[in-house]
Amino acid sequence: MINIFGMPLAELQAALKPYNVPGFRAKQIAQWLYQKGVVDFGAMTNLSKDLRAQLAQAFVIARPQVKARLDSQDGKTTKFLLEYADGTAIETVLMRQPYGNSICVSTQAGCNMGCAFCASTLHGMARDLTCGEILAQAVVINDMLREENGSKVDTMVIMGSGEPLMNYAEVLKFLRLIHEPYTLGMGYRNITLSTSGIVPRMYQLAEEGLPISLSVSLHAPNQELRSELMPINRKYPIQDVVAAARNYADKTKRRVTYEYILIDGVNDGEEQAKELVALMRGQLASVNLIPINPVVERNLLRPSKARIDWFEGYLASHHVNVTVRREMGTDIQAACGQLRNKHLEK
Numbered sequence: 001m002i003n004i005f006g007m008p009l010a011e012l013q014a015a016l017k018p019y020n021v022p023g024f025r026a027k028q029i030a031q032w033l034y035q036k037g038v039v040d041f042g043a044m045t046n047l048s049k050d051l052r053a054q055l056a057q058a059f060v061i062a063r064p065q066v067k068a069r070l071d072s073q074d075g076k077t078t079k080f081l082l083e084y085a086d087g088t089a090i091e092t093v094l095m096r097q098p099y100g101n102s103i104c105v106s107t108q109a110g111c112n113m114g115c116a117f118c119a120s121t122l123h124g125m126a127r128d129l130t131c132g133e134i135l136a137q138a139v140v141i142n143d144m145l146r147e148e149n150g151s152k153v154d155t156m157v158i159m160g161s162g163e164p165l166m167n168y169a170e171v172l173k174f175l176r177l178i179h180e181p182y183t184l185g186m187g188y189r190n191i192t193l194s195t196s197g198i199v200p201r202m203y204q205l206a207e208e209g210l211p212i213s214l215s216v217s218l219h220a221p222n223q224e225l226r227s228e229l230m231p232i233n234r235k236y237p238i239q240d241v242v243a244a245a246r247n248y249a250d251k252t253k254r255r256v257t258y259e260y261i262l263i264d265g266v267n268d269g270e271e272q273a274k275e276l277v278a279l280m281r282g283q284l285a286s287v288n289l290i291p292i293n294p295v296v297e298r299n300l301l302r303p304s305k306a307r308i309d310w311f312e313g314y315l316a317s318h319h320v321n322v323t324v325r326r327e328m329g330t331d332i333q334a335a336c337g338q339l340r341n342k343h344l345e346k
């Protein structure tokens, strides 16, 4: 049977054509699927009983199951372990921010980019996720929020497990789908995509006409150290990544954010601060410092508060736009991949 969940309207209309379903009915079905949390055709009460029965014979509505849920003590962060029909599991995180509900979605199950500080890559990559599987992460949380308190998902970061630009076609299809008014109607400006620096795809993304924000995982200010922390840097060197990010900012007029995980004794020294300032010169960009969530398996530690403050102060005093990421969910291991790894190891 064909899974109907995750189809954009045009695909849905084509799939429903043999059943003589008119266009407006297809749109109603899309709303049941993506806005009303319906998981069986019997509940689509504005369709005739006959049609509901026919559809139930031909299609399934396959959404992932919530296998585990962890809530932070302050109640602001919730992490979900979701399992798809084939047993593949991924993580999605909900952060209740002062400006609204933000989610962090995964685009691949695991990741094969091999970043040294990241738990998502420890077991490699199982597979790419489809557009519908990525959308399902948002819809599952949106349904839950609606039932809890009538709220919804407001903003999204594509920063969970996986390198989104290595799953380009499905991720682009997903971005367009989540923007549609019959799904979550999410504004492109409320979406941030994070990449480890897949240079050709960064140029391609700049031409798509989607005003989403781009975030680049930098994590080191020079070729040698970045290659140690992020093996992808050997294929796409830091200077090329920065040039592609500049091009993105020029084309879209959107400020690029560079993510910089601060790791004690690795990339938090004066030398690296100086190099980072030089790299940022003249860019429409900001740097987001992220004190590392220690990855026990890799023995990478968080710098002291004084060192974090010093690094931030150095950048700010050299006219770099800098922020330090607010800590959310450390008590539930919000660093990507840690919950999934426990599940895999079980």
Ligand code: SF4
Binding pocket: 111, 112, 113, 114, 115, 118, 119, 120, 121, 160, 161, 162, 163, 196, 217, 336
């Ligand atoms: S940081 Fe991102 S790109 Fe790097 S291994 Fe983790 S999930 Fe993959």
